[in-house]
Amino acid sequence: MLWIVVILLVVVIAWVIGAYNKLIALKGQTVNAWKQIDVQLKRRHDLIPNLVNAVKGAMEFEKETLESVIQARNQAVKIQAGASPTGGVAALAQAEATLGAALSRLNVVVEQYPQLKATGNVAQLQEELTTTENRVAFARQLYNDTATEYNIKQQQFPWNLVTGLARAEPVELWEIEEPGDRDVPSVDLSLKPKA
């Protein structure tokens, strides 16, 4: 009888250790994925002043587009400083989405300037923009996948019994909360700056 109790106890303790380690590992992966987002966002933010300088001279008529890019960038930098997986992800996602939209507008407008095309830098410039956006997108994808696994594990029985022990708490996913963003975008071909 005593043996059965001892064996049961050993089994339970072994499971608790395993589950605890699994949660800690997932937490570590989530934090790492978040760091990767941080790195890629910083890369994006550092790129923008150079980018604007490169095209400024040739694009006098697009002050507003450039202006909106810089504004969105500064806003995003401010918000990034205070964001972590457990708070501020939604706000940062929103700010970065605004910046992304401004950048893609700039990308479209650049195509229309023959002076820029003539310098031959446009292909390189666009490659730089593409890879920057891709890096942010893939870092976000990895973070969301990892964070989802972490969140699900914490809620599943019987893992939820050890979440307190492992100090695991749900993390925010990188999502755009506004329902409007999921609608079909309206297409405005006039390219007039929006009011």
Place this chain on the structure above:
Amino acid sequence: MSERNLFAQQRANRRRSALLVVVFVGFFAWIGFGADLILYLQTGATAASGGTAGRYVHTIPFVGMAVSLLALGTAWFSWRRGPKQILWATQASELIQPGAFEEQQLVNVVDEMAIASGLPRPKIWIVPDRDPNAFATGVDERHAHIVVTEGLLKALNRDQLQAVIAHEMAHIQNYDVKLMTLLAALVGVLALISEGVGRSLRHGSFNRRVGGKGGGGKKGGGALVLVLVVVWLVSVLLAPLVSRLLALAVSRKREYLADATAAQFTRNPGALAEALEAIEHAAAPTKLIKNGSAHLCIADPLGRRLTQKQGFVADLLATHPPMAVRIARLKQMAYQYDKTGVLPESV
């Protein structure tokens, strides 16, 4: 089977790799220690049936130890040198400082896929060959290499290149490069041992040592020894063939999984289907990639038409699954992803 998601399949794959290594180790043990067992029964039986004192009895498993040492040594050597030798044989040169626009783009795309997979960025190599192809090699995710031909950079657009690189990163993440390096090493050792035994059989030295003395022992022991000898010989002589077929089977299975994992990285299965089509259309043999590294490539570099056929022999001998099946699977994934916004869980 169909409900298992990608992550579960990756785990299953890792288990399968471990199992494969265990089978190989078990087989080496059989070859080595099996020979010892036969020798022990042989010498022990003759000694028991009234042999003179001081006769040699085979109690210490020298053969087993020798085979283990040989296998360990060879495996270790090809583990350390294998990837380097492959890179050297293909005349690949490492891309350190990207110059041309295409090279910069390649570096960017590899960086992006390293981020998507959460792995360290592998080293990038370029092979001066006009045929589009790519492969990955290395021993683990920290020492991995991705190799592309110049032709690949010319033939594919950015999305397609990204898909191919994702496929190679998938091979690294799924521990395929590790397994393939190890498998190549083990198959090599088996071939070596089998060759040695075959040679001594032809020269007759083997016969004198094992087969010739069987009649002197007790009847039961003699029959057992005879059966053991036959089984041992057959397994040693067939080993290279079986292990090669096994290696091919493993490599084919892994192509499907790498395709699916690549789709998980890029969320764009359609681009990989397009890339495979483009590579298939070029279809001239990649001259610089030789037999030894064929199973590593994204498409069979030897220009063999086997990968275009389906059927038993093609299934058994090809390094890659039929291109048409891979493309069809990817297109189906792309269709489902477009419709539902979720990658299909099964591959």
